[in-house]
Amino acid sequence: MEYGPQHEVAVEIGGMPIVVRTDDAEFRALLEKRYAGFLGASANDPLALDVDIIRPDRQICEEEELEVWSEGGTWRLERGDFRAEWDPQAGRGRLAQDFSPYAIDCVLRIVHSLIQAQAGGFLLHSASAIRNGKAFLFSGISGAGKTTISSLMPKDAVLLTDEISYVRRDREGYRACGTPFAGELARLGENACAPITRLFFLAKGPENRIDPVETPEALRMLLRNILFFADDPELVKMVFRSACDFLARVPAFRLTFFPDSRVWDLIQ
Amino acid sequence: MAETYIARSTAIAARMLGGEMMIMSAVDSTFFTLNEVATLIWQSADGRTPLSEIVEQKICQEYEIEPEVAHRDAEEFVSALSQHRILVVSDQPISDSSTGAQ
Numbered sequence: 001m002e003y004g005p006q007h008e009v010a011v012e013i014g015g016m017p018i019v020v021r022t023d024d025a026e027f028r029a030l031l032e033k034r035y036a037g038f039l040g041a042s043a044n045d046p047l048a049l050d051v052d053i054i055r056p057d058r059q060i061c062e063e064e065e066l067e068v069w070s071e072g073g074t075w076r077l078e079r080g081d082f083r084a085e086w087d088p089q090a091g092r093g094r095l096a097q098d099f100s101p102y103a104i105d106c107v108l109r110i111v112h113s114l115i116q117a118q119a120g121g122f123l124l125h126s127a128s129a130i131r132n133g134k135a136f137l138f139s140g141i142s143g144a145g146k147t148t149i150s151s152l153m154p155k156d157a158v159l160l161t162d163e164i165s166y167v168r169r170d171r172e173g174y175r176a177c178g179t180p181f182a183g184e185l186a187r188l189g190e191n192a193c194a195p196i197t198r199l200f201f202l203a204k205g206p207e208n209r210i211d212p213v214e215t216p217e218a219l220r221m222l223l224r225n226i227l228f229f230a231d232d233p234e235l236v237k238m239v240f241r242s243a244c245d246f247l248a249r250v251p252a253f254r255l256t257f258f259p260d261s262r263v264w265d266l267i268q
Numbered sequence: 269m270a271e272t273y274i275a276r277s278t279a280i281a282a283r284m285l286g287g288e289m290m291i292m293s294a295v296d297s298t299f300f301t302l303n304e305v306a307t308l309i310w311q312s313a314d315g316r317t318p319l320s321e322i323v324e325q326k327i328c329q330e331y332e333i334e335p336e337v338a339h340r341d342a343e344e345f346v347s348a349l350s351q352h353r354i355l356v357v358s359d360q361p362i363s364d365s366s367t368g369a370q
Contacts (some may be wrong), residue, residue: 215286216301223292223299233294240281240292247285259299 005050012040013112014166014177015193016120020104022233024053027099035161038114038180046218047091049084049107053099060096068229069109075230077110079103086111086203088118109181110166111226117238120169120245123227126199127163128176128189130158131268135167136267137195138255139225142204145257147184149202152261161189164227167196169242176229187203198248200255209264211254218244218252274322274346274355275315275362282310291354298352305331306345313355315362319346 001027001166004023007028017040020031032039053176064080079086082103086093093111097103113123126139127146131154134246138149150162151158160166160176163183174196178189201213213221228235257263276282282291288314289310302310305327312322319342345362349355356362 216288216290219290220299220301223297235296236292236294237281240294241283244283244285244290262365 009035009036010040010046011035011108012191013038013108014168014206016112016118017041017046018111018113018163019048020051021048022051022053024051024099027051027053030099030101031104034105037188038178043101047085047111049093049095049111051104051179052096055099060098066106066229068231070230070232070235072195075110075114077107077229079106082107088114097257105181106215109227110229112166113229114235115166116166116223117235117242118241121167121174122239122242122246123179124165124167124222125163125225125227125266126165127162127183128160128178129153130160130176130190130192130194131156131267132196133194135160137167137176137196137199138202139165139221139224140201144202145204146202148204149255149263150183151258152259152264154261154264157264157267158190158192159187162187167246168193169245174246184224196250197248199252201252203254203256204259205256206258208257208266209254209255210266213252213254215247215252218247223247248254270359271318271320272343272346273298273315273317273358273360275358276310276312277354277356278304278312280354291339291356293352294333294356295353298354300349300352300354305341309345310349310355315356315364319343 005023008021009031010017010019059080061078061083066079068077075086082097084095091112117124126137127150128137139232147162160178164179164181168181170217175193176196177193178191180188277292289307291300308326323338323342328335335346
């Protein structure tokens with residue numbers, strides 16, 4: 001007789017639940033704390049990730065740097081603190097990791113990136129927020145101002161994330177969803193979703209202004225900021241197509257801002 | 269002088285967006301934006317039409333440009349894209365099976 005893992009936690013990000021299964025009760029408690037606000041109900045045939053916690057903590061892979069590659073249709077993910085595989089056809093994966101939230105966090109980002117690449121969406125280095133029922137993305141590399149603009153947000157806006165935005169494609173267009181992937185603000189986003197109205201590329205400056213961005217430049221910047229882990233030609237093509245489709249639907253601008261709350265007067 | 273034949277690699281992703289042709293190498297993720305003339309060469313790169321014919325029949329017909337200058341610019345453009353394996357170049361006509369990623 002076969003026994004499955006004793007504990008299950010459904011972590012739902014972007015409306016996509018992944019059931020994390022483990023035998024380790026302490027790890028289950030860690031997951032429930034780490035992803036509070038993003039715990040969903042398990043679907044009938046859920047995506048599932050079986051996690052083996054390796055104790056005591058030790059290096060699991062020799063290679064410290066993250067490596068992601070595809071082998072016979074299965075994605076393999078390795079870093080010093082974890083080793084994982086994900087079968088996109090079956091929607092099942094396995095993960096061996098130390099007892100920490102960092103490895104599972106990284107694996108969930110990658111798995112969601114792979115899922116969205118197939119579905120025309122992507123994860124983006126950007127803050128995002130909902131205001132008046134519309135979602136706005138604020139994209140940029142580290143230091144561009146994602147945390148700053150998030151911290152200046154007015155009370156009538158809902159923070160989706162200050163670090164990694166979840167962009168989903170649906171019949172009507174594109175929606176931004178909250179993520180638990182926090183940056184320097186160390187605050188989880190709200191588990192909410194809204195149609196994306198504008199994409200802003202952030203720049204700090206002496207005054208607040210919005211300028212249009214030519215499409216080639218917008219595409220270049222967007223591709224630079226999409227989370228992209230694998231050196232895989234088919235995945236490159238999918239991400240390129242998704243980025244082009246996105247820019248055909250969502251207008252992109254450069255938002256230069258002086259770091260005070262008045263910048264939000266421009267974001268309605 | 270030997271003819272040059274050019275074909276679009278299959279290891280790329282390309283899209284006309286905002287009136288400009290954008291190309292990304294699926295091998296090394298290099299990103300290119302082509303101007304109007306380069307786009308015309310790109311679209312004509314069928315592996316069967318010699319580069320000289322593309323320049324004479326399309327570029328020189330369409331734009332007021334000296335043939336010598338057009339040939340030189342086209343060769344430079346083809347050389348740059350072939351280095352990134354975005355265009356496949358040969359002195360023989362190119363079949364579809366020769367344009368994949370290595």
